[in-house]
Amino acid sequence: MEERILVVGAGPAGLAAGIAARSRNKAVLVVGNPTQDSPLAKAERVDNYPGLPGLTGAQLLEQLAQHARNMGVECINGKVNAILAWDGGFMLTVGSQTYQGSALVLAPGVVQSAKYPGEEALLGRGVSYCATCDGMLYRGRDVMVVGRSKDAPEEANFLHSIGCRVTYVSAQRPAGLNEAIPHRVGHRLEVEGEQRVSALLVDGERCPCQGVFILRPAIAPADLLPGLQVEQGSIVVDRNMSTGLPGVFAAGDCTGRPYQVAKAVGEGLVAGESAAEYLETKENN
Template sequence: MPYDIAVVGGGPAGLSAAINARARGKSVVVVGNDYRESPLYRAERVDNYLGMPGMTGAQLLEAYRRHAESMEVDFRAGRVLNIMQLEGTCYLSIGSEMETAKAVVLATGVVRGKKLPGEVKYLGRGVSYCATCDGMLYRGKPVVVVGMAPDAPEEANFLQGIGCQVTYVSARAPEGLVPAIPYVKSGRLEIVGEDGVTALRVGDTELPAQCVFLLRSAMPPTDLLPDLALEENGYITVNRQMGTNLPGIFAAGDCTGLPLQLSKATGEGLVAGQAAAEYVDQLSNS
């Protein structure tokens, strides 16, 4: 049985949407990274949240998480790679696994960072976003992991464990990487190849690779749903009910635009959670 609602992102907007959907009796799963990796978690003091001045970001996020757990919200760790809608059901690809829901709330925050040169050109021909999905295709072959997410070293270790010849590239030396995997400090990156990927260029150095695994914390919304409408500034277009141009797809928080503030995120999450619950009710009654 699918969930009624899947929420992509476990920050303030996502958890607000989740608890408000649960308050209306809907089954909810939140898919996202560890909330302790959120920039808000590292905030030493939050003074502009009504009635709760002086709390740390960690205190706020931990309270949100406890609230959601008390409402029996389900949680799935991982990155959503794409969402496909078919006959009233949304299929969310999470690594090599799948979750289904009748409605989705996008609460992805601001996905920073542009695509690398060559990324679009070689997608599916040596560019991958999922080590567990595609790693077996490259056993015994050279691959490069570009680590931009907290769990990237773990995925690199997985690739090494199944027999890939792994090189790890990131801005900072990773923690937890097995000693057998060489680390290269990232600079200007470019994916190069012919019919498929042949190397990752790091500055003036080329690292041979038949696949480059780009492991970001989150995917841009239009990578998840290519037909999703965006504003000129790249934020998701929503109406007053936080609905997007796609039926059953709602959005809340920083991904919908300025101001990038906690109060806005939780308020939009409330509206999106209620609207998604109403949408599920309409599906059930149709």
């Protein structure tokens, strides 16, 4: 198991965690959606970040990302689809790639996680958020892909390539979707099934299937990592930013209000330090 720290989310909290961990000479990999997807990129002007007033949100993010890269933080663009606690460490799935590490910092920001009826109850029993992780289970079967993220067509193409019978559901047919994959326009969705998924209701019409892949830009942390304690949508942490799961820390908007850059950066610093300390303690035992 590689002794490095994995960070989910490349906003202020994740980048600050990476910088703090590099200051303690730890290897760090930050996986995040492109910086322009961070809510901060939309801020016209940030006047309350101490010491650096007047920058646009995009400028502040770029400076943070540049600082992290200069410190030796490895940053890759991508959406983490699944996290597996494995062999005393963690494995992240990003598209068709996997990345391993020994400690984990969650910094995904606020994840809007309104779910479709039936989704929660059938998660893991036909409902999946990760084509690469679960696709093989559905070879030769009918699956519906609910495309809500930019990378969803790619994931649908992957499912098609391994032999799933894919139907893609979204507001309109996306660019990049394999022409052999049928598309359905759908807005109101509901997952149906008793023990397992049996159909997806698309605007009231029943589409029989064995699997439903729901691909959004972000996944609620508790769905990514079972066992995580969440209260009113925020990850519960202590003063060390520990989530209570061994080796798992969290920082930024995902831990609750105030939703501010200074708070995200401060928590990221503590989470990065705590993750580094966790590795050192592990190495010495």
